[in-house]
Amino acid sequence: MATDTTGRSGAGTRIPEGSTGLLVRKAVRTEALITSWDGISGDAQTVSAHWPARHPFYVQSGRYSPLLVTETIRQALALLSHTQHDIPLDHRLGWERLRCDIEPGGLRAGHAPAAIELLITYTAVTRRRLGSVHLTARVVALRDGVRLATADVRYTTHPPMIYDRLRGAYADAGEAFARALPLTAPVPPPRVGRTEEKDVVLTPTGTAHTWTLRLDTGHTVLFDHPHDHVPGMVLLEAAGQAALAEAMPRACVAVCFDTTFQRYVEFDQPCLITAEPAEPDERGRARVEVTALQAGRPAFTSTVTTEPVPPSP
Incomplete structure (x- = not known):
């Protein structure tokens, strides 16, 4: 099913070709893990992802890195921030609090990509007058229908004007990176x-x-x-x-x-x-x-x- 002009999802909405990296904040397209999402209700969505069978950083000695769990959650929350909560793409996202519990048995890598499903429920969304948004989400991650992880995340998004003021001399990413x-x-x-x-x-x-x-x-x-x-x-x-x-x-x-x-x-x-x-x-x-x-x-x-x-x- 195609995404409508507002960017909101319908059942089984797939990310439009060419926009995956933008929505999940990855410049290298092959590092984007999210494939689609479903809107269950105004506060809950299901996000689908795939984990590659082989990866130079996330797969070692036949096991996935625990960091791949948190990266998948990060990408899913970025996607929903833009598609479900109408947060513009130029807003800057930052985590404040994260607790993630992982089932280590779910980190075994096989010969084929792993199917991951995230059930994400937003428990609080607070919008500030100047455009910042504070969000809290509960995540349950499944791998092939078996619980892989649970997480609680609190994060904030800021419009450019506020973010640049917060960052001061470090606001320009190119200069700070250099x-x-x-x-x-x-x-x-x-x-x-x-x-x-x-x-x-x-x-x-x-x-x-x-x-x-x-x-x-x-x-x-x-x-x-x-x-x-x-x-x-x-x-x-x-x-x-x-x-x-x-x-x-x-x-x-x-x-x-x-x-x-x-x-x-x-x-x-x-x-x-x-x-x-x-x-x-x-x-x-x-x-x-x-x-x-x-x-x-x-x-x-x-x-x-x-x-x-x-x-x-």
Whole structure:
């Protein structure tokens, strides 16, 4: 069924050819995961997505990265913000709060793409006089009909006038992106659950439980277009990698991110990532408190829960 001229969905609406990346904020078309959406009611929608069977960043050792869950949710919420809530495409979206609980068994990659369905219910939508919108959503993610994850997200959208005032000297994405600090050395990839150095977002500092944020702005998955600040998805990846480093030598997977985004992380200043050590419980689960500090101030905090990698079936 085609989308009507207002952009609102009907049953089984597919994203119009050529507009996918714009609606989900991805410049590289192959990184857009959302395929269609259905309007259930004014507050609830079902969004369909596909996960590729192979991907250089999101699939390793036969498993999907937990970050793919949060990226799918991010894309779905961006889509619905524009198509269901009439938020213009030039508004800037930013997360304030995210809790995402993941079933690790659902992260196994197969020989064919995985079908993902998100049931998204908006529990609050508050519109401000000058155009900003504050939204809260509950997400239930299914993979082939089986629960994969649940999430609660609070985010804000700002019109250009307000966003530019908030960002001040950093408002121009091209200029802010160009001021990124030189790329630093990575932590050994296996220590943070990675196989390639290019995918590591932490640099060792010589201090236990502390790293600096490593930003490879040429990474076409994490940075597929210029940003005026470090994206929240990169910060979540950093939190996950820090938690896996704390779990070593045990092989673990991140199964919960409980995160608050307090301020923007800039490209032109060092950002420290710290983790509080945590002893695993009798099941091998551990809760690691991860904090990002920039210019001496907390930028985000995330409680990351890890558990042992499930055995192969």
